[in-house]
């Protein structure tokens with residue numbers, strides 16, 4: 001295979017995004033020592049608007065749009081994203097070339113004063129802007145108060161340290177990647193807080209016309225992670241999920257079988273439907289669709305419709 005002389009990676013400029021881009025840069029550099037691999041750092045709309053909950057300002061697409069612009073006009077060859085931030089439907093003209101091996105998929109409990117969720121006194125303020133985390137938290141601990149928490153990882157940790165929250169919930173993967181694992185007081189069992197679709201996995205997006213890049217990027221794909229994430233995305237897509245919806249899904253592969261759990265809830269967690277299903281790792285999207293159908297059969301449509309009217 002003929003790797004190009006140069007490859008440019010588009011990345012957001014947050015510390016986590018840069019870590020992810022540098023990780024992919026190192027992988028590509030090891031595979032193709034004669035290629036010059038560089039990173040083009042960019043600020044996205046999602047990074048700039050920090051005062052409103054993401055769900056209200058347009059959702060996940062805001063983190064990838066500027067990077068896609070760089071792919072479209074040829075300033076960059078590939079963009080590295082947290083799969084969690086990649087919309088369920090890519091805009092026409094773009095494709096996912098690879099999904100990398102998953103880091104810890106769990107949510108993490110972070111606090112300076114308490115070891116775990118169970119020890120928080122009633123009325124404690126927990127910071128998260130994720131409707132998925134909020135609904136699952138409120139379902140288990142209706143006495144806790146959830147308040148919005150935006151910004152990159154460092155900003156969120158600073159807000160915790162300033163005393164605005166008793167605790168915050170973050171993705172374990174981001175903290176581990178940035179060497180901040182010691183801030184995790186407890187990794188929350190995926191059964192207690194079902195992770196976001198794609199949480200912990202990296203996605204590599206390209207201009208769909210760049211067929212030349214497919215073979216070059218194929219070694220970055222981790223088949224097991226890709227199957228799990230495709231199943232999770234299949235469920236979310238079938239339910240028309242976005243980050244405006246309290247929804248989560250988590251798949252794991254054992255042998256040739258995917259085991260998957262998903263949920264849909266009301267924001268206050270008073271209604272929470274969860275279902276599990278198994279299916280072939282060869283047909284992940286079909287498994288996600290089947291799980292979505294199970295949730296719909298139990299009333300997921302009614303919960304989602306109620307959210308749309310809020």
Ligand SMILES: NCc1[nH]cc(CCC(=O)O)c1CC(=O)O
Nearest residue numbers: 082084170171173174199200201
């Ligand atoms: N929503 C922002 C975001 N996108 C990806 C991660 C973390 C790492 C990952 O899931 O790959 C985070 C931070 C968080 O949720 O705490």
